[in-house]
Each structure stands twice: as C-alpha cells, then as structure tokens.
Amino acid sequence: MPMTAEANTRSAASQGAEGSNREIFLPPERKAVKDGGKPHVTAKNFSIFYGDFEAVKKVNAEVLSRYVTAIIGPSGCGKSTFLRAINRMNDLIPSCHTAGTLMFNGEDIYGKYTDEVLLRKRIGMVFQKPNPFPKSIFDNIAYGPRLHGINDRKTLEGIVEKSLKKAALWDEVSDRLDRNALGLSGGQQQRLCVARALAVEPDILLLDEPTSALDPKATAKIEDLIEELRGSYTILIVTHNMQQASRVSDYTMFFYEGVLVEYAPTKQLFTNPKDQMTEDYITGRFS
Ligand SMILES: Nc1ncnc2c1ncn2[C@@H]1O[C@H](COP(=O)(O)OP(=O)(O)O)[C@@H](O)[C@H]1O
Ligand SMILES: [Mg+2]
Known part of the structure; x- marks a missing residue:
C-alpha cells in the first residue's frame, strides 16, 4: 500500500509538490435540481461480505434523488461492490452476503419479499465494458420492455426512439435500427447500453466506470449525456x-x-475535504 503513516500526518500545504502532481480539481457550479434531494437510497450500518471478508464496512449514507453522486477511491476499496448491492447484482456471487440495511424509497432492498427483477427494472445498470446483446439495435432496446410484457410493435418503436434520443444516439443510428449492435463503435455501444437501461423507465442509473474503456471523445459524450440526464434520474457513477x-x-x-x-x-x-485521507487521495499522495 503506497500510503504511509508519515504522509498521512503531513498537511497538504507543507508538503508542496512532493508526491503530488495532481491539482485539486475545481468543480463547476451546478444548478439545484427541481424536486431533487430526497433520500432515494439509504444505507444504515450496511456491510457487504465475500465469505468472511468485509468488503464494504458499515456504511451510513443517503443518496439523494435526481442528483449525480460519484463514488471514488483506490482500486479494491469496495466501490463496485457497494454499487452492485443497490440492485442486488451481488446476489449472483454465492459467497456474498450483507448486514445492516439498504433501502430504496424507504423499502428494504434485501427484504424477504423484494422481487429482484422488479428492483432491477427500477434500478438500471451500465458496466465498465459496453455489453450489448449480439442482436439488432432495436432488439437491444426492446429487450427489457418485452421482458416486462410489452409486445405491441408500435409501442416498442416509440420506446426505442425515445430511449435512443435520451441516450443521445438516435441521430447516429435511426436509419440502421435492424443492424447488429456489435457493429457500433465502443462509445456508441456504451450509449446503447444507457438507452437499454433507460428503456424500462428506471428511477436510478448505476454506472460502474462507464468510460474507462472509451477514448476521450466518446468519454466526453457520455459525460454530456450524464449532464442531460441529471435532474431526471438519480445517478450513481463509480469512477477512478x-x-x-x-x-x-x-x-x-x-x-x-x-x-x-x-x-x-x-x-x-x-x-475543502474534512478528512486527511480524502485530502491525501485527491491530491495524488496515493492512488
Ligand atoms: N466476487 C468476489 N469474491 C471475493 N472477493 C471479491 C469479489 N469481488 C470483489 N472482491 C473483493 O472485494 C474488495 C472490493 O472489490 P471491488 O468492489 O471490486 O472494488 P473497487 O470496485 O473499488 O475496485 C476487493 O478486495 C476485492 O478483491
Ligand atoms: Mg470496480
């Protein structure tokens, strides 16, 4: 582990440039979100284990509705594990179990009667590597709605158009909806994955390092898209x-x-981080 106790006790000001080639970033001013800010996901002493190993430790936090919340931290610190807990993707890992509570709109995500399929309809996810199905662009987007019982062609066409527009991909693909999605560029594939997640009208979008496999131009498009969606969805984005x-x-x-x-x-x-550890991380003293 690169961080030493010594580094931890020295103040950023006195340390100067040593060990740090990163600036503290100045985020842009953001407008308040209309009707936003209510607790949407609430963690109370929420822990996640792989077998005996506690990968996420007693988290207490409220994720606020319709805002964009970023999750940062060094590799292996539990970012993906925490994100995946929110729509129970960790259920697919047999050794994984939780303690404490995690709530969505005041309902226990890990409650006995929670239906994971319905939960994942409300809480969509996009992964690090674009993962379109080897199907047409149309069928990728229509997949979720069909799974939830929508089969009328006109209705599906409407959903496909609306979802692709929201994901800022419509103009690039509207004349080739029947082509295989795997023929799209990486950046287009990732926006397709966002469109596929939006097609079932979720409340929350979970994005796990959605641009780490993309070039700077495609990354900028995804970031623009997040800004477009901000205010309409609660968005959690893991990023290194x-x-x-x-x-x-x-x-x-x-x-x-x-x-x-x-x-x-x-x-x-x-x-103005409150914790020395945060300050050391954001100024690049360890990574
Ligand atoms: N399927 C798994 N089985 C066992 N341990 C895991 C599994 N997935 C992740 N871990 C461990 O949990 C910790 C957190 O991992 P992860 O959530 O992937 O971190 P991050 O996304 O911050 O890089 C790491 O120590 C990792 O090795
Ligand atoms: Mg991760």
Missing part, C-alpha cells in the same frame, strides 16, 4: 478518474478499504 467525478457529480463519496471515509457536495470534497 477524479476529474471526471468533479466534472459530472453533485455529491461525491470517497471510499477507502471498504469504509466510506467522506461524503460531501462534490465542490466541498474537492476543495
């Missing part, structure tokens, strides 16, 4: 890129070794 977190998010969570060390408005976290 702090500049990206500061560009796209309203709130930022900093995780370290499974602990939610600091959670604050993005501007505050990047300009």
